Amino acid sequence: MSETLVTVENLRIAFxxxxxxxxxxxxxxxxxxxxxxxxxxxxSGSGKSLSSRALMGVLPxxxxxxxxxxxxxxxxxxxxxxxxxRQLRGNRMGMILxxxxxxxxxxxxxxxxxxxxxxxxDRSLSGAKVRRMVLDVLEAVHIRAPExxxxxxxxxxxxxxxxxxxxxxxxxxxPELLIADEPTSALDVTVQVQVLEIMDELVRRRGMGLVxxxxxxxxxxxxCDRVLVMYAGRIVETLDxxxxxxxxxxxxxxxxxxxxxxxxxxxxxPTLARDASWGEARP
Amino acid sequence: xxxxxxxxxxxxxxxxxxxxxxxxxxxxxxxxxxxSGSGKSTVLRTVMGLNxxxxxxxxxxxxxxxxxxRRDLVRVAQMVFQDxxxxxxPRYTIGQAIAEPMLINRMSDVDARTVxxxxxxxxxxxxxxxxxxxxxxxxxxxxxxxxxxxxxPTVLLLDEPTSALDVSVQAEIxxxxNRLRRELNxxxxxxxxxxxxxxxxxxxxxxxxxxxAVEMLTRAQLRTGDMQHDYTRTLFRASxxxxxxxxxxxxxxxxx
Numbered sequence: 360m361s362e363t364l365v366t367v368e369n370l371r372i373a374f375x376x377x378x379x380x381x382x383x384x385x386x387x388x389x390x391x392x393x394x395x396x397x398x399x400x401x402x403s404g405s406g407k408s409l410s411s412r413a414l415m416g417v418l419p420x421x422x423x424x425x426x427x428x429x430x431x432x433x434x435x436x437x438x439x440x441x442x443x444x445r446q447l448r449g450n451r452m453g454m455i456l457x458x459x460x461x462x463x464x465x466x467x468x469x470x471x472x473x474x475x476x477x478x479x480x481d482r483s484l485s486g487a488k489v490r491r492m493v494l495d496v497l498e499a500v501h502i503r504a505p506e507x508x509x510x511x512x513x514x515x516x517x518x519x520x521x522x523x524x525x526x527x528x529x530x531x532x533x534p535e536l537l538i539a540d541e542p543t544s545a546l547d548v549t550v551q552v553q554v555l556e557i558m559d560e561l562v563r564r565r566g567m568g569l570v571x572x573x574x575x576x577x578x579x580x581x582x583c584d585r586v587l588v589m590y591a592g593r594i595v596e597t598l599d600x601x602x603x604x605x606x607x608x609x610x611x612x613x614x615x616x617x618x619x620x621x622x623x624x625x626x627x628x629p630t631l632a633r634d635a636s637w638g639e640a641r642p
Numbered sequence: 643x644x645x646x647x648x649x650x651x652x653x654x655x656x657x658x659x660x661x662x663x664x665x666x667x668x669x670x671x672x673x674x675x676x677x678s679g680s681g682k683s684t685v686l687r688t689v690m691g692l693n694x695x696x697x698x699x700x701x702x703x704x705x706x707x708x709x710x711x712r713r714d715l716v717r718v719a720q721m722v723f724q725d726x727x728x729x730x731x732p733r734y735t736i737g738q739a740i741a742e743p744m745l746i747n748r749m750s751d752v753d754a755r756t757v758x759x760x761x762x763x764x765x766x767x768x769x770x771x772x773x774x775x776x777x778x779x780x781x782x783x784x785x786x787x788x789x790x791x792x793x794x795p796t797v798l799l800l801d802e803p804t805s806a807l808d809v810s811v812q813a814e815i816x817x818x819x820n821r822l823r824r825e826l827n828x829x830x831x832x833x834x835x836x837x838x839x840x841x842x843x844x845x846x847x848x849x850x851x852x853x854x855a856v857e858m859l860t861r862a863q864l865r866t867g868d869m870q871h872d873y874t875r876t877l878f879r880a881s882x883x884x885x886x887x888x889x890x891x892x893x894x895x896x897x898x
Contacts, residue, residue: 402808402809402810402811403779403808517678517679518678547677547678547835548835548836548837548877548880548881549677549876549877549880550677551880552880574808574809575809576809613810614809614810617809617810617812617813618809618812618813618838619813619816619838619839619841619842619843620838620841620842621837621838621841621864621865621878621881621882622841622865622866623838623841623842625842627817627820627821628813628816628817628842629813630810630813630814630817631810631813
């Protein structure tokens with residue numbers, strides 16, 4: 360990690376519960392992201408997606424967000440007016456969501472959707488230049504016939520192709536930070552490998568910072584440099600991805616143990632025995 | 643228990659399944675593997691009688707799917723779907739959802755049987771009066787399994803039963819399914835894109851690609867990587883890298 364892109368300290372996100380109470384979904388999370396691949400792992404409801412959405416500034420309005428520090432490339436995100444946040448989104452921070460079927464406009468050809476993303480960043484570009492950029496970025500995400508794919512509608516793409524189009528749309532503006540929320544969970548394993556390789560290549564070549572959110576600990580540990588493990592709104596452990604087997608928190612160890620392996624034992628899988636103390640703040 | 647000969651399924655001009663044959667013994671657990679669109683779920687749905695346009699022969703137990711009555715079929719085979727959020731009626735209580743198949747089939751002692759089923763899948767009688775939105779994803783999938791078992795079928799057709807669940811919950815559901823298969827002497831056909839899950843759950847498996855069966859493997863062959871077809875090998879390598887971190891970027895056997 361050569362240079363810190365993102366600093367988050369004591370991030371809290373709460374929603375209004377019944378009877379005027381506030382329910383805290385993220386309970387004081389602190390982390391930094393450099394020009395690296397940072398994985399965030401945790402089960403549904405652990406707060407991993409909410410934390411990254413707070414960073415992007417795309418939480419619903421009724422969410423209460425507070426933090427001691429939340430900055431991106433020296434910009435204080437807590438004080439930044441909406442206009443500044445809008446300029447950052449798409450331009451310097453990009454986000455890829457899980458399912459391309461729900462994230463692409465179904466009635467717009469994919470080439471035009473990518474062109475729109477470029478145009479929003481720089482309105483002075485000529486049509487021919489924008490088209491060239493779209494075809495180049497489609498090629499960069501290993502789409503074989505970019506000319507043909509340019510004119511397709513999202514429903515004509517396979518899942519893997521759709522996700523590559525999403526990635527193309529996000530990286531065409533060359534953001535410094537890319538947040539990928541379960542980008543490969545909807546894909547077949549063989550396609551998953553390809554998509555990960557493309558993202559890896561882009562991170563290395565363009566020096567992006569990547570926040571990779573997933574519930575699959577082994578996938579994350581293989582792909583990322585560092586891994587944050589979240590449980591019940593808190594970070595319970597931060598690990599060097601290459602030293603996953605040294606994890607000490609029982610939740611992390613439980614997650615590692617409960618996955619079946621192709622050549623693993625056929626005895627009943629160990630399950631997580633949750634401990635109430637995991638959800639409490641650490642001293 | 644299940645015998646499929648030369649099954650082909652067409653949707654309009656598209657071929658979803660072409661000349662697939664397989665047989666599953668009683669008490670066996672059989673896996674269907676392949677990528678999206680390879681036809682694995684279509685095979686399962688056709689066996690359950692959810693597709694009408696098919697050719698070939700399908701026999702389940704002593705029922706010929708083309709001649710047999712649906713009422714007899716549902717007593718022998720039941721299906722569990724991928725997404726427990728979508729497969730349970732949101733405005734039926736858990737008890738109603740489990741009891742419904744039994745009421746339709748005019749069975750007696752429905753109440754007692756509902757409680758028995760709830761306990762069998764690891765919930766309690768108190769869950770009867772809850773609604774699906776009050777349960778976690780794993781609990782909902784347990785309810786879907788209980789509902790499938792309500793008519794005491796001998797065959798369970800499982801379509802990606804754990805892929806919508808967290809990995810920690812997946813382990814619980816897989817353990818539950820294995821226990822039920824042992825205790826009730828069930829026959830399983832499991833569709834999954836996850837070779838590790840198939841290897842853990844199934845005695846034999848069939849690999850599908852582009853509507854065709856490309857390879858039939860035993861669990862031992864899968865575990866040792868003894869496979870002939872290129873596509874199966876690609877799938878095997880991708881899954882191993884995925885699950886155990888033995889890919890190009892990681893040193894082999896990192897997690898044993």
